[in-house]
Amino acid sequence: MADPTAQATTTLDALPIGIDGLVVLIVYLLGIVGIGFWGRAKRKEESLSDHYLAGRELGFFVLLLTLFATQYSGNTLFGFTAKSYRMGYAWIMSVHAMTAVVVGYLLFAPALHRQSRDRNYITPADYLHDRFNSRAIRLVCALIMIFATANYVYAQLKVMGIAVTGLTGGRIDPIYGVVGLAVVMILYETLGGMRSVAWTDAIQGLLLLLGFTLLVILVMRQHGTLAEAAVHIREHSPEKIAVPNATRCAHWFSMVLLIGLGASVYPHAIQRIYAAKNPRILRKSLKVMAFFPFVTTLIVLVVGLIALRAHPDLDHQSTERLLAIICGDLAGSGSLGYWTVIVILAAIMAALMSTADSALLSLSSMATKDLYGTFLNPTADEQKLTRIGKSVSWVVLALLVWLSSYEDLTLVQLLEVKFEVLLQVVPAFYLGVHLPRLKGGPVLLGMLVGLGLAITLLVIGIKTIDGVHAGVVALAANTITVLVGHALGSRQTVAAPG
Amino acid sequence: MSSDPSPKTKRLSIWFWLLMGACLVCAIPWYRETGAQDPIVFGMPIWAITALVSGLGISVLTAYALHVVLQDEGEDPDG
Numbered sequence: 412m413a414d415p416t417a418q419a420t421t422t423l424d425a426l427p428i429g430i431d432g433l434v435v436l437i438v439y440l441l442g443i444v445g446i447g448f449w450g451r452a453k454r455k456e457e458s459l460s461d462h463y464l465a466g467r468e469l470g471f472f473v474l475l476l477t478l479f480a481t482q483y484s485g486n487t488l489f490g491f492t493a494k495s496y497r498m499g500y501a502w503i504m505s506v507h508a509m510t511a512v513v514v515g516y517l518l519f520a521p522a523l524h525r526q527s528r529d530r531n532y533i534t535p536a537d538y539l540h541d542r543f544n545s546r547a548i549r550l551v552c553a554l555i556m557i558f559a560t561a562n563y564v565y566a567q568l569k570v571m572g573i574a575v576t577g578l579t580g581g582r583i584d585p586i587y588g589v590v591g592l593a594v595v596m597i598l599y600e601t602l603g604g605m606r607s608v609a610w611t612d613a614i615q616g617l618l619l620l621l622g623f624t625l626l627v628i629l630v631m632r633q634h635g636t637l638a639e640a641a642v643h644i645r646e647h648s649p650e651k652i653a654v655p656n657a658t659r660c661a662h663w664f665s666m667v668l669l670i671g672l673g674a675s676v677y678p679h680a681i682q683r684i685y686a687a688k689n690p691r692i693l694r695k696s697l698k699v700m701a702f703f704p705f706v707t708t709l710i711v712l713v714v715g716l717i718a719l720r721a722h723p724d725l726d727h728q729s730t731e732r733l734l735a736i737i738c739g740d741l742a743g744s745g746s747l748g749y750w751t752v753i754v755i756l757a758a759i760m761a762a763l764m765s766t767a768d769s770a771l772l773s774l775s776s777m778a779t780k781d782l783y784g785t786f787l788n789p790t791a792d793e794q795k796l797t798r799i800g801k802s803v804s805w806v807v808l809a810l811l812v813w814l815s816s817y818e819d820l821t822l823v824q825l826l827e828v829k830f831e832v833l834l835q836v837v838p839a840f841y842l843g844v845h846l847p848r849l850k851g852g853p854v855l856l857g858m859l860v861g862l863g864l865a866i867t868l869l870v871i872g873i874k875t876i877d878g879v880h881a882g883v884v885a886l887a888a889n890t891i892t893v894l895v896g897h898a899l900g901s902r903q904t905v906a907a908p909g
Numbered sequence: 910m911s912s913d914p915s916p917k918t919k920r921l922s923i924w925f926w927l928l929m930g931a932c933l934v935c936a937i938p939w940y941r942e943t944g945a946q947d948p949i950v951f952g953m954p955i956w957a958i959t960a961l962v963s964g965l966g967i968s969v970l971t972a973y974a975l976h977v978v979l980q981d982e983g984e985d986p987d988g
Contacts, residue, residue: 507967510964513971514971517975645949655943660938701972
């Protein structure tokens with residue numbers, strides 16, 4: 412049997428992206444920067460609402476595509492293809508998980524949107540501070556979300572390195588790819604804030620949909636149908652097509668909760684809820700979003716399964732580059748395949764940048780408003796906060812670019828570690844919206860219990876318990892703490908004289 | 910600072926919850942014999958098709974709930 416790593420490297424080296432393809436990609440990137448200038452021209456005032464929420468005027472088309480492009484990231488393309496290859500059909504759990512995100516929105520987004528307009532919220536922690544009248548909850552929530560978004564941006568940067576190196580056949584070092592794309596991203600973000608980010612997301616979202624569609628059509632044309640792959644999988648890896656065992660089913664359920672609940676409280680997703688022009692547009696966008704997993708994650712699953720037949724025996728590390736390997740196959744299959752790879756490459760860059768820019772913008776808003784504006788300089792005016800926010804974006808991005816050349820976690824591991832922590836703010840939002848008498852004390856205690864338990868389990872090396880993620884176990888402890896505290900508080904209130 | 914946290918929502922019918930419950934139960938193949946090799950249809954084993962159809966059902970029901978139920982009071986129907 413051939414050395415699979417050598418096989419992957421050979422495939423990558425053979426990827427023939429020519430000057431014409433590179434020119435198209437550079438024009439695309441310059442066009443994205445152009446949108447940054449457009450966003451700056453459309454700016455109405457130097458305020459936090461205008462910079463971070465596009466003046467709360469996002470319409471249906473832009474809101475839908477920015478929600479989509481933000482939710483489907485580099486992890487969806489690279490990490491999920493790899494996971495599908497490694498796990499087999501049970502990775503259908505990723506389709507369920509992405510659907511669960513919209514179910515999560517259904518449970519709290521419309522109410523949160525209404526309150527955000529009434530109370531002029533900018534960051535997610537604005538809502539919690541207002542709802543529970545607690546600076547401590549704002550601080551803990553902001554720190555959790557800043558960690559999660561920094562992790563998210565970092566993951567996207569890592570994929571940028573893999574993508575650029577893989578898709579240029581190893582001719583460009585990962586760090587140059589990361590720096591180049593990061594510079595484009597920070598330029599248009601600084602110029603136009605959320606307005607630029609949302610409009611570039613809209614274009615990138617369309618490109619992503621086109622890329623997903625072309626990918627599955629061309630892969631099937633080149634490597635055969637899913638039916639042929641299924642026969643191969645049954646013969647060579649029967650465990651990947653058989654009914655999964657109880658532990659895998661528990662993991663499935665846990666993954667749906669982990670991603671469904673965790674991604675619904677992404678700070679950049681919550682800020683898009685705030686930025687929707689009206690409730691009708693928000694609901695309409697979410698309705699369409701409910702069906703996107705079937706044209707995105709399902710396609711990625713199918714591509715990973717077909718790759719099991721086309722490239723059997725890849726080792727764990729090589730599977731992380733599976734999409735690049737598949738693109739290498741397509742690029743060498745004629746001019747249609749070649750130009751499709753250019754579109755897919757642009758879609759990959761789109762997925763990476765649209766997610767990273769949104770998370771970075773959100774991180775900047777939280778560091779500026781929740782930390783600096785609340786605790787360090789409460790008298791700072793909006794113009795000053797906006798200026799500081801832009802500087803924070805540059806500093807954080809530079810730091811994460813530097814860090815991206817270190818660490819050796821796989822992409823889905825990165826995603827899961829982020830969600831373990833982010834999940835601990837879920838009860839504050841979900842229960843905060845639905846339990847009018849819920850007080851801040853139990854919420855803060857629950858958040859700290861959940862956070863402490865999640866970190867402890869991860870530090871001592873327990874990532875799952877019988878297939879259930881540590882973060883989901885911690886979320887259960889968190890939620891029970893909040894509900895018990897709420898019940899005890901309600902009883903004392905009833906028992907109090909007068 | 911405080912705000913009214915209670916959303917204005919209509920109630921969902923019992924059929925909605927029954928259908929959603931059925932989709933949730935069928936979505937993960939916990940009820941099947943571990944390791945069973947199902948017949949393949951369109952490149953998918955039956956258990957995987959059941960999981961996908963259940964997931965699609967959850968999407969349809971979620972879109973229905975967003976469309977019909979969560980109508981905020983005082984909202985301009987034309988947006």
